[in-house]
Amino acid sequence: MADLAVDIQNLTFSYAEDAGVHFAGLNLQIPKGERFGIFGPNGAGKTTLMSLMTGLISAESGSIKLLGQPIGVKKDKAVNKLFGFVPQDFSFYQELSPAENLEFFGAWAGLTKKQTDQRTTELLEVLGLQDVRNQPVEKFSGGMKRRVNLAIGVIHNPDILILDEPTVGVDVQTRHAIIDYLHKINDAGTTLVYTSHQLSEAEDLCNEVALIDDGQIIAQGGLDSLMEKYNQPTLEGLFLNLTGKQYRD
Amino acid sequence: MYKLKATIIKDIRILLRDKVGIALMFIMPIILVVIVTSIQNSTFQLVNKNRIAMMVCNRDTGKLSTQLIQSIDKIGMFKLVNIPKSESEESIKNRMRGKDALLAIVIPADYTQKITAKAKNVSGKALNSFGLNGDTANKKISVNPLTMYFQPILQQSYRFSINGALRSALQIVESRETLRQLYFAINEKPLPEALEKDLLNNQTNINEVPVSISGGTIMPNASQHNVPAWTIFAMFFIIISLGGSVVREKLSGSFIRLKTLPTDFMVALISKQITYLGVTVLQAVVIFSMGLWLFPLIGLPALNLPSDYLALLVVTLVCGWCAVSYAICMGVYAHTQEQANGFGAVSIVILAAIGGLLVPSFAMPDGFKTVAVFSPLHWSIEAYYSLFLEGGKLKDVIPNLLPLLGITVLIQLAAYIGLKKKNLI
Numbered sequence: 001m002a003d004l005a006v007d008i009q010n011l012t013f014s015y016a017e018d019a020g021v022h023f024a025g026l027n028l029q030i031p032k033g034e035r036f037g038i039f040g041p042n043g044a045g046k047t048t049l050m051s052l053m054t055g056l057i058s059a060e061s062g063s064i065k066l067l068g069q070p071i072g073v074k075k076d077k078a079v080n081k082l083f084g085f086v087p088q089d090f091s092f093y094q095e096l097s098p099a100e101n102l103e104f105f106g107a108w109a110g111l112t113k114k115q116t117d118q119r120t121t122e123l124l125e126v127l128g129l130q131d132v133r134n135q136p137v138e139k140f141s142g143g144m145k146r147r148v149n150l151a152i153g154v155i156h157n158p159d160i161l162i163l164d165e166p167t168v169g170v171d172v173q174t175r176h177a178i179i180d181y182l183h184k185i186n187d188a189g190t191t192l193v194y195t196s197h198q199l200s201e202a203e204d205l206c207n208e209v210a211l212i213d214d215g216q217i218i219a220q221g222g223l224d225s226l227m228e229k230y231n232q233p234t235l236e237g238l239f240l241n242l243t244g245k246q247y248r249d
Numbered sequence: 250m251y252k253l254k255a256t257i258i259k260d261i262r263i264l265l266r267d268k269v270g271i272a273l274m275f276i277m278p279i280i281l282v283v284i285v286t287s288i289q290n291s292t293f294q295l296v297n298k299n300r301i302a303m304m305v306c307n308r309d310t311g312k313l314s315t316q317l318i319q320s321i322d323k324i325g326m327f328k329l330v331n332i333p334k335s336e337s338e339e340s341i342k343n344r345m346r347g348k349d350a351l352l353a354i355v356i357p358a359d360y361t362q363k364i365t366a367k368a369k370n371v372s373g374k375a376l377n378s379f380g381l382n383g384d385t386a387n388k389k390i391s392v393n394p395l396t397m398y399f400q401p402i403l404q405q406s407y408r409f410s411i412n413g414a415l416r417s418a419l420q421i422v423e424s425r426e427t428l429r430q431l432y433f434a435i436n437e438k439p440l441p442e443a444l445e446k447d448l449l450n451n452q453t454n455i456n457e458v459p460v461s462i463s464g465g466t467i468m469p470n471a472s473q474h475n476v477p478a479w480t481i482f483a484m485f486f487i488i489i490s491l492g493g494s495v496v497r498e499k500l501s502g503s504f505i506r507l508k509t510l511p512t513d514f515m516v517a518l519i520s521k522q523i524t525y526l527g528v529t530v531l532q533a534v535v536i537f538s539m540g541l542w543l544f545p546l547i548g549l550p551a552l553n554l555p556s557d558y559l560a561l562l563v564v565t566l567v568c569g570w571c572a573v574s575y576a577i578c579m580g581v582y583a584h585t586q587e588q589a590n591g592f593g594a595v596s597i598v599i600l601a602a603i604g605g606l607l608v609p610s611f612a613m614p615d616g617f618k619t620v621a622v623f624s625p626l627h628w629s630i631e632a633y634y635s636l637f638l639e640g641g642k643l644k645d646v647i648p649n650l651l652p653l654l655g656i657t658v659l660i661q662l663a664a665y666i667g668l669k670k671k672n673l674i
Contacts (some may be wrong), residue, residue, distance in 0.1 A: 014541060015341075054509045055508070055509065056505060056508055056509060056672070057672065061286040077511045077512070078511060078515065079508075079511075080481035080509060080510055080511035081511045083509075085506065085509040087502055087505060087506060089501070089502040090501065090502070091501060091503055091505055091506035092501070092503060092506070093259065093263060093498075093501070093503060094501065095262070095263050095266045096262055096263065100259070100262060101253060103258075103259075104255050104256065104258075105506070105510070106255075106514045107251055107252045107254075107255030107256070107512075108255070108256075108507060108510040108511075108516075109510050109511065109512075110510075110511050113251060114250065133575070136266070153507070190581075217581065
């Protein structure tokens, strides 16, 4: 079991005000070193699952373990050092510069001043933000903000990186830069858990996917094996075949 | 410690980039304190320098109306402007609508005649009571009233003061005339001028003594009243910056990201409280410094700082902490920045009003006095007044600081519950 990055057992959760999104006995195991994609239509429960995996909300029953350590246990935040989270929204301070944001979030991620400074320089360089390191983020383009969002998520070199639609609204260049960077850190040992609406990204990035709908995993496996199993030539075809064509929002 | 330091630095950076917030936290209260102190100081000096313009239409031709005008002039509250006795009521009103004066009085045509007759009557009554013969004792004399016109902008409190001053002048004229008539009836010669002065002018002076805790006798002035009041107002107005900052962090998802990091969220709350408590102390330093050094330069009375600096610091810190707690609580419950700013600002004005910052608590109706104890601004101003006006020490402000701390703890608790409910901690 120690080889699992994420281990979800019998997860039960529902929103009090919205009976539509819920999990009833969900099980999901993601091995260490995977590039794991979670896909599904709007309202399928992808973001809710991410929130549960990061401890933002608590499950009613069942367990979620990251590298063998339970998440969401009150007061114990040691497990939070193991993962980084890149939310869909720009979750940082737009008034501050990228360097100032990283300085602050580095401290909160448990790094020393020296470690934060070193990681800030590395990340700004590799994500192409060095030239604007001291400019307020509010003046940046959407793509630059996405890269800042990503840099904050990986400031502490986490073992697991959980990304909620990290490329939404960016141009092709930025999307490629982000995907390349994610490959790089995966090669260095970071497990990626990823959601996106861009099914083509699954082919670029993921070596295993789970299709989720109505709070349940309806298919899981390697891309090629899934397409072969359901006799679909593309991931999009597979997606529509399994989730249907009706609107979900 | 590094986490807290980094968080405080982050909060200071965000604060310094919020130009509107800084303007509202520092410039607005500075302007307010200067304007309100100037206006109130002007009101205090009404009897000395800034006399109220009053038109006088004297329809009487006798000597007593002239003496009445002299008596009114002697009060020192009014700048008298004589207008022709033929002026009609409408014409006087037109002059007032044209802002010639805030006030006008019309002395009736038979004023001297009626006052003289009344004086003779009273003197006759007096003679009768002495056992002498007073032949006018049973006549009933009715004196026509003095008419006072006033601009509606003149507040009721001013009108009461003016009414009192005019009554005092009328009383002097009537008393003098009665004395003269009485003296003449007994001695069959006029009252000597020296005796008349002795009888009428030897008034007992009023010695004003401020009852302070310290026993000091420094007279309170507009600065002593206004500087502490508007300092508290400024402190609580940080809600515009801090409340908005909390809402922005909630909406931007920064709080969400912080929750996923291996640091207790309390660090963020402690940082905000330290940073903005520093701002409130700085506000107090700036506004008190203005009272000390700028006010005398612009013709306002200088602020006298309390002798107990430790008590002043403690009161400032407790007031500041309450203001910061209130702003954070508002930010937690507000859904948008507009809500935090709008409701926050209006609620501060209401709390200031019921707390006695705008109208003194002693002048409030009983119901409001009861409600005032729920306003943190009430206990703040009471604590500051105890130091600035009564010369109190630290032990004297503790009865005000304890309820203020109690309210602060309740506000903190409400903020904590709000954060919990919104799943932010």
